[in-house]
Amino acid sequence: MTETDELDFEELFDDDTEREPPSRSARLKRTLDLTVLAPLRIALHDWRAVVAGTILLLYGLMGTVGVWLATKPSSGDYPKLQGPFQELAYPLGTDLYGRSILDQIIYATPDMFRMIFAGAVVAVGVAAVVGLLSGFMRGTAIDAVLMMLADIIITIPGLPLIIVITAIFQPTNPYVVGVFLGVDMWPGLARTVRSQVLSIREESYVEASQIMGLPTPSILRRDVAGQLMPFILVNASLTSRRVIFESVSLYFLGILPFTTYNWGVLMNLAYQENALTRSELLPWLVFPMITIILMSFAFVLLSQAMDAIFNVRLQARHAETIDEEEVTG
Amino acid sequence: MHPRYVLKRTGQMILTFFVTVTFTFVLYQSMPGGPAEAMRAMILAESGQVGGSVDLNLLNQMVEHYANVNPDKPLHVQYYDYLHSLIVQGDMGTSIYQGEPVLDLILQSVPWTMFIGVYALALGYTVSLFLGAAMAYKERSLFDSVSSIGVIFLNSVPYYIFAIVLVYVLGIEYSLFPIDGRYGTFVDPGFTLEFMGSVVWHATLPVVSMGILATGGALTMRGNAIRVLGDDYVRVAELRGLRRSRVAMQYVGRNSVLPLYTQFMIGIAGVLSSTVVVEEIFAYNGMGKLLYDAVLLHDYPVLMGTLLVFTTITLLAIYIADLTYGYIDPRISTGDSND
Numbered sequence: 001m002t003e004t005d006e007l008d009f010e011e012l013f014d015d016d017t018e019r020e021p022p023s024r025s026a027r028l029k030r031t032l033d034l035t036v037l038a039p040l041r042i043a044l045h046d047w048r049a050v051v052a053g054t055i056l057l058l059y060g061l062m063g064t065v066g067v068w069l070a071t072k073p074s075s076g077d078y079p080k081l082q083g084p085f086q087e088l089a090y091p092l093g094t095d096l097y098g099r100s101i102l103d104q105i106i107y108a109t110p111d112m113f114r115m116i117f118a119g120a121v122v123a124v125g126v127a128a129v130v131g132l133l134s135g136f137m138r139g140t141a142i143d144a145v146l147m148m149l150a151d152i153i154i155t156i157p158g159l160p161l162i163i164v165i166t167a168i169f170q171p172t173n174p175y176v177v178g179v180f181l182g183v184d185m186w187p188g189l190a191r192t193v194r195s196q197v198l199s200i201r202e203e204s205y206v207e208a209s210q211i212m213g214l215p216t217p218s219i220l221r222r223d224v225a226g227q228l229m230p231f232i233l234v235n236a237s238l239t240s241r242r243v244i245f246e247s248v249s250l251y252f253l254g255i256l257p258f259t260t261y262n263w264g265v266l267m268n269l270a271y272q273e274n275a276l277t278r279s280e281l282l283p284w285l286v287f288p289m290i291t292i293i294l295m296s297f298a299f300v301l302l303s304q305a306m307d308a309i310f311n312v313r314l315q316a317r318h319a320e321t322i323d324e325e326e327v328t329g
Numbered sequence: 330m331h332p333r334y335v336l337k338r339t340g341q342m343i344l345t346f347f348v349t350v351t352f353t354f355v356l357y358q359s360m361p362g363g364p365a366e367a368m369r370a371m372i373l374a375e376s377g378q379v380g381g382s383v384d385l386n387l388l389n390q391m392v393e394h395y396a397n398v399n400p401d402k403p404l405h406v407q408y409y410d411y412l413h414s415l416i417v418q419g420d421m422g423t424s425i426y427q428g429e430p431v432l433d434l435i436l437q438s439v440p441w442t443m444f445i446g447v448y449a450l451a452l453g454y455t456v457s458l459f460l461g462a463a464m465a466y467k468e469r470s471l472f473d474s475v476s477s478i479g480v481i482f483l484n485s486v487p488y489y490i491f492a493i494v495l496v497y498v499l500g501i502e503y504s505l506f507p508i509d510g511r512y513g514t515f516v517d518p519g520f521t522l523e524f525m526g527s528v529v530w531h532a533t534l535p536v537v538s539m540g541i542l543a544t545g546g547a548l549t550m551r552g553n554a555i556r557v558l559g560d561d562y563v564r565v566a567e568l569r570g571l572r573r574s575r576v577a578m579q580y581v582g583r584n585s586v587l588p589l590y591t592q593f594m595i596g597i598a599g600v601l602s603s604t605v606v607v608e609e610i611f612a613y614n615g616m617g618k619l620l621y622d623a624v625l626l627h628d629y630p631v632l633m634g635t636l637l638v639f640t641t642i643t644l645l646a647i648y649i650a651d652l653t654y655g656y657i658d659p660r661i662s663t664g665d666s667n668d
Contacts (some may be wrong), residue, residue: 148341155647156598157640168356293486297481300484
């Protein structure tokens, strides 16, 4: 350390001019520990996170290893309308066309993950960018236009809108379906992000950064984005649940083309055949329903757990991480 | 209430309406091959001409008759005509399939959708607000944890699966409720007690299935109420010896409900959305079913008309909610809202 009597503010608060910069690997290790390992350690103490994680891991396995293990279902594979838990080849029974119900459920999983991924990325990504921008430019024309756009999309009921759009464009690619669904979901979230930004802006440390003359982009990055991260993750999880709900409802209504396997397609076919009054058809309807509920249950649980984890993160950090001297969270 | 705020909100509402109308117009134009090509097969099939070539002029005229969009004219003229016939003449086009004006079809079904929608919202939010408040008062009790898990579970069940389960259990297995239609087959419509009873009876299951959409509000309410309960002014109110009921309603209740407002606003659009699936499951002839049938039949004028009316209803509902909210929370209408 050099001996200077007067303190230079810029030097004191700038990341890049730390007196003894830690080595790259140490910094990487520290970042990793703070952002991934510490929350993970806390997550293991939260039963909701453990349950949600386990369920989602199982779905992940189903969508990867499961597809590889299962046989691609086609009509006439097995005897028709077999009950569940009788034969190892079709553990959940077969449908009206002799296809294994379990195989169909498994084959629908990868596309479901693709839809969730695309939907959550679009919804949360657009919401974060719009919310941050408009929160920080409060009162300007950009803020007004963005929020008006959000208000307009909030006003248009989502499902009818998506139905009209899909009826016209007939998307088959799961990513495209996910993007369509996500486009409808960002505005509400963007509004919430904006109001969060507004309240964070009032915090003394952000004010301090502004007084020190730090440029807006770096305030956004260092003080605000970090604070919003937990909030965004929680909502990504909730958005995933909405994508499941809405995509399945579109397949259940028969509005999306039946070119892929989907749990909603199974439900649609079973429902059309009056599964509710024909008990031999019930497994065809019930097992996809359980699959959907369990997966969304995991996402809801995950969002709850993350909410709790990130709220106590500050306390836990003291006990568990290597270095507490990170400037901002 | 501040007049400037009312003016601003009214302007915003009118603008949103125009944007939505424009949006449906753009949707017509962005159909593969434009509106003429997209509607050609439908129109030909309905007018009884099969195959062969058709006079392009005649086809364009027919598209104009059905959709209020004449592909022959320049785009801005088409747009002007579309707006003019919609707003000045109240003409939303004609159903290709049924040959009736779209507006008539919609007017016949709107009241039913509004009926189940309003009841679902009212029921869903009332129950979840009270549940949330009760959970907050009994924080960390057995009741709290059991209800929390219950609400989380309800949140993970899509409303349409809930509807199917209700149909199966209460409709088919126990035959407690009717599972389709808007009123009994042998009941004559009119202001009779029998008819009203039948309507309510038939609406019960759809309303309950849509109502669970609002249960997420219970957890938010719980969180808000817990935070408010810890606030100083509640303690002060208690120390002042105010009646428990007054503290609960005016101090805790009011302050924890207010932040739920945005959620409620989005809930209006959500409940209207859900009518599409729920009305199809219960064969309930409302706007949702109208839209659904129009999709299957490629009846584009009806499709656009229902989307437009769905949006207009939400727009009005949010507008009214916004203005009344200004009365409840004076901060919002002074212009310096906390957003």
